[in-house]
Amino acid sequence: MLNSDGARWYRRSENFLQAIKVGDFASTYQHYQPGITLMWINSVTKKVVWETQDLFKMPRWSLENAQDFPKIHAVSKTVLVGILSCLLIYQMILITKISSLKVALIYGFLVSIEPYLIGIDRWFHLTSLESYFAFSAFLTYLYSLTRGSKLPTIATGAFVALSTLSKLTGFVVLPLIIFMEVVKGYCAKNLKRSLISLGIIIVSFTLTVFVLFPALWVDFSHVVQKLFGAVVSAVDNDTRAQYFKPPFSYIYYLVILAFKLSPVTLLVFIGSLIAFVQHFKRKESARGRFVLAYFLTFLLALTLSTKKIDRYALALVQPVLLFVSLYLAKLKYKTLISVIVLQLISTVFIYFTNYPVISGHYSPVFGGVKTALNMDVYENSGEYFAQAAFYLNSLGRADVYVPDNYESFKYFYQGNTLRNYSESTKYAVTSVDFDRKASRNVVGCEKLDKAFGPSFQVPFVYVFRCDI
Numbered sequence: 052m053l054n055s056d057g058a059r060w061y062r063r064s065e066n067f068l069q070a071i072k073v074g075d076f077a078s079t080y081q082h083y084q085p086g087i088t089l090m091w092i093n094s095v096t097k098k099v100v101w102e103t104q105d106l107f108k109m110p111r112w113s114l115e116n117a118q119d120f121p122k123i124h125a126v127s128k129t130v131l132v133g134i135l136s137c138l139l140i141y142q143m144i145l146i147t148k149i150s151s152l153k154v155a156l157i158y159g160f161l162v163s164i165e166p167y168l169i170g171i172d173r174w175f176h177l178t179s180l181e182s183y184f185a186f187s188a189f190l191t192y193l194y195s196l197t198r199g200s201k202l203p204t205i206a207t208g209a210f211v212a213l214s215t216l217s218k219l220t221g222f223v224v225l226p227l228i229i230f231m232e233v234v235k236g237y238c239a240k241n242l243k244r245s246l247i248s249l250g251i252i253i254v255s256f257t258l259t260v261f262v263l264f265p266a267l268w269v270d271f272s273h274v275v276q277k278l279f280g281a282v283v284s285a286v287d288n289d290t291r292a293q294y295f296k297p298p299f300s301y302i303y304y305l306v307i308l309a310f311k312l313s314p315v316t317l318l319v320f321i322g323s324l325i326a327f328v329q330h331f332k333r334k335e336s337a338r339g340r341f342v343l344a345y346f347l348t349f350l351l352a353l354t355l356s357t358k359k360i361d362r363y364a365l366a367l368v369q370p371v372l373l374f375v376s377l378y379l380a381k382l383k384y385k386t387l388i389s390v391i392v393l394q395l396i397s398t399v400f401i402y403f404t405n406y407p408v409i410s411g412h413y414s415p416v417f418g419g420v421k422t423a424l425n426m427d428v429y430e431n432s433g434e435y436f437a438q439a440a441f442y443l444n445s446l447g448r449a450d451v452y453v454p455d456n457y458e459s460f461k462y463f464y465q466g467n468t469l470r471n472y473s474e475s476t477k478y479a480v481t482s483v484d485f486d487r488k489a490s491r492n493v494v495g496c497e498k499l500d501k502a503f504g505p506s507f508q509v510p511f512v513y514v515f516r517c518d519i
Contacts, residue, residue, distance in 0.1 A: 052408050053124060054433040057175035058458030060089055061114055061123075068094035071265070080266035080274050083281030087216040087264050088180050089131075096130045117444075117465040124462075127175055135172055138183040139163075145190040146373070149197070150338055151380065157387075158376040164394065166401040167311040168368050170409030174432075181221040182366045184214035189345050192228050193338075195248075196235065204248050208255025215256075216263055219282055220366070223352040227345060228252065295359040295427075303428070304353050307364040310423055312371070313401060314416045315394045320371055323378040339377055346370040361430045362410075404506040408434045411505055420509040424488045431484045433459030435503035435512040439480050440464040442501055442514065449477035452517075454491055456482060472496075479515045493517075 063081040067090040070078035081090065100123075104111050112119040139162055146155040162168060172179045188210030195203035207228065214221025229249055236245025261267055266274045295303055309317060327339050349366045379387055405412050411434040413419045423429035436456050440463035443451060448466030450473065460480055461468040469476060472493060479496035483489060496517035504510035 052174070052410070052433050052435070052437050053459050053462055054174050054176055055456050055458045056177075057433070058462055060086060060175060060177070061093070061127075064090045064093040064097065065114070067091075068097060076265035076268050077270045078266070079264070080270070080277070083277055084177055084218050085216060085264070085278065086177050086218070088184070088213055089175075089177055089217065091263065092130060092134065093127055093175075096127055100126060114462070117440075117463060120462045124175065128173055131175065131179070132172060135179055135183050138187050142183075142187055142190055142369075145187075145194045146376075149190065149193050150377065154373075154376050154380045157379050158373050160391070161316065161372040161376060161394070162369065164398045165316060165368065165372060166313055166398055166405070166409050166412050168365065168372075170405075170412065171362055171365050174362075174410065176362075177218045178362050178365050181214050181218040182369060184210050184217060185221045185224045185349075185366065186345070186369045188214060188224050189228070192231070192252075193341060201251060204251045205255045208252040208257075209259045211252070212256045212259035212263075216260060219278060220349075220352060220356075220363070223348055224345070225252075225256065227348045231341075231344075295357075300357070300359060301354055303359050304350060304364045304367065306426070306428055307361045308367060308371070310413045310417055310428065311361070311364065312368070312414070313394065313397045314414055315390065315397045316372070316375065317414070317416075319375050319379065319390060323375050326378055327374075339374060342370050342374045342377070346374065361428065362432065404508070407438070408505075410434060411511060413505075413508070415508075419507075420505065420511070424483060424509065427485050429483065429485055431456060431482050431511055435510075436460040436480070436482070437463045438503045439501070439512050439514050442503075443478060443480075450475045452476045452479045452493065452496070454479075454481060454493070455484065476517050479517060480512065481515065482512045483509065 059082075063086065067079055067081055070076065071094065079087075079090075101111050103109075112123050114120060114123065139159065143155040143159045146158055188207055191203050191210055192207045195207060211221070211225050211228070214224065229252075232245045232249050232252075233242075236242040239245075264274075299306075312320070323339075327336060327343070330336050331340075346367055349370075353363055353366070379390060382390070401412050402409060404415075410432070411420075413423045413429070418425075420429060433456050436453075436459035440460050443449070444463075444465050450467045450469055451460070451464060452469045452472045453460045454470075457468065457470055472479070472495075476496065478500065479491075479493040481491040481493065490513045493515060496515040498516040498518075499513060500516045501514040502510035503512040503514075
């Protein structure tokens, strides 16, 4: 699939690469999020692919060609998944040093099969990069607490910067680290050492941001004003505030987690929280307190923002899985194996019912898509639009009207995609979403031809044949 934002980031990556090539550094600012890491990664990927194609005298792939796009998309996502995989391995190494190999292996296993996490990680977008970099920063900081070396401290600042350069919300991990370091210095009665560590983190953060964000070199004040304005807008004045109002907005991301986590993960997480509360003051609960502090920090930041988007909950999934891993590691061997087997069964079921778009998972325990629609929390970010495009490609190259998620369909469709209905329209592709519980009614296109979505649940995307 291609999420609608993904199409825009392909264009922004092309603009970013062109700006770098001609030295127009001001134009490397493409968006407020700001997406710098994704644009760097995809620019390098595109440059390597083009050079390889030139070497073998092959025509260069183009975004304008629907036959090329699946190849471009596959290569771009493979590189992203490779980077996320390296970050996961890095996290497992740190967890081994901070806790134990057993906890690290359980964590790696859970991250590797948690359906929604895997589904979102295969998007072309910013949220996974932000989440993995932020959690890597946090784990690196925890590791630095046990080492006298300055290298982990430097790496902490760099990872926070990479998370922030992916998406601005990644910055919230920095105040948490600052708070933890100040508390550590106060308790150890060595605030001077803590201030030095914080100085190293902030310098590392600043240098990383400055080096990787060329627009700051030539138009610092303008870029900072744009970024600050985006933060204020997301917190106070986002259009989604009209759909997700208090008091429901306060629990929005908890509801999303309930829908998106596998049933086994959710159940074990609740059990782990109960066990944590019972042993809160024990020394062995310290790691759980740290991880829960990270979880609550991101949850608070996301809750305070009026911009409510379900995939933003991804930042909460990794701390949930580590928190669960800490408690699963304490179980007896037979009990642990039973949980692992149940998780595998749950994962296979979710994959089978949602294939090939795993991010479309809504837990059947809570009524799946139907309940999500009734609660107005269902969101279609491009799920199953590619499948509709592939289906229509097999029927020819008719004019197709797509009123919603236009980009998610257009790049895969080999015919003409219309933003507005016209007399030449032969098919209409519509979908349900958080602001509409039923598919749009397009006059003249009432005959349902095909529907796409998870098995045994409400379809996401509908293809209607138009009267001609």
